Amino acid sequence: APAHPLWPEIERVTLEQLQYARLGVEGGVWQLFAEDGEMKMYKREEEVDGLAVDPLKAVHTVKGVTGREMTHYFFSPDVRFEWETTLEQMKVLETIADDTLVILQIHKRVWPASQRDALFWSHVRRVPNDTDRDAQDIWIACNHSTEHHEAPSNEGKMVRVALTVCLVCQTSIEPPADGGPVTRDHLTCKITYCSVVNPGGWVPTSALRAVYKREYPKFLKRFTQYVKDRCDKQPILF
């Protein structure tokens, strides 16, 4: 593992997020707040210092792509502006490895909130499937807020959100009955997207919850459709 000061935290948080995502939405603590076909979005209403920091968990099933492809496009900074509509600027501050970056994102101002930025490490990895041998490996992409000496201290100009986000994907293949080649028609990707975002600075709880309710379903629908379109007619990346 690369000898980088952030590496122990990256390792710990990524594996914690994997376990958290695999818990699913049991326990009756999760409230379904949006549904669209296969996509189901759940939240828990929690406040920290009077600020709504509602953990979110979304599950979705997408045909025709693999978990490696889904997490690759989520991780890749080069394509982020193609699906992340709330982004105004983005800078890769450090490339720790080809699967690990430190990113500064400046988001568009969303009324009534003031403009916000997010500074986080981003990591993607394949996790061998330890439970079901003949299943495909699991892929996880994880973003977690961090400090970084390269980040301009935007004193007073912008509010910094604190976030921990993961996208966990499990691919399954239904091989063709006639023993023919596996094509994208035989692929199903089961996605769990988890996010906890502390918006920092004060935002009216009702306004913030309205933003969550509006932005998150849009984001996951748009992102997964983007990946399907990108992968269509391309060789499958397992």
Ligand SMILES: CC(C)(C)c1cc(CCc2ccccn2)cc(-c2ccc(S(=O)(=O)CCO)cc2)c1
């Ligand atoms: C809505 C709220 C939860 C508070 C929120 C507010 C803002 C700040 C800008 C913003 C966006 C939308 C609405 C209000 N402010 C950003 C985010 C956010 C940032 C990053 C990621 S990601 O999954 O890492 C994909 C890479 O961008 C997801 C969510 C969330």
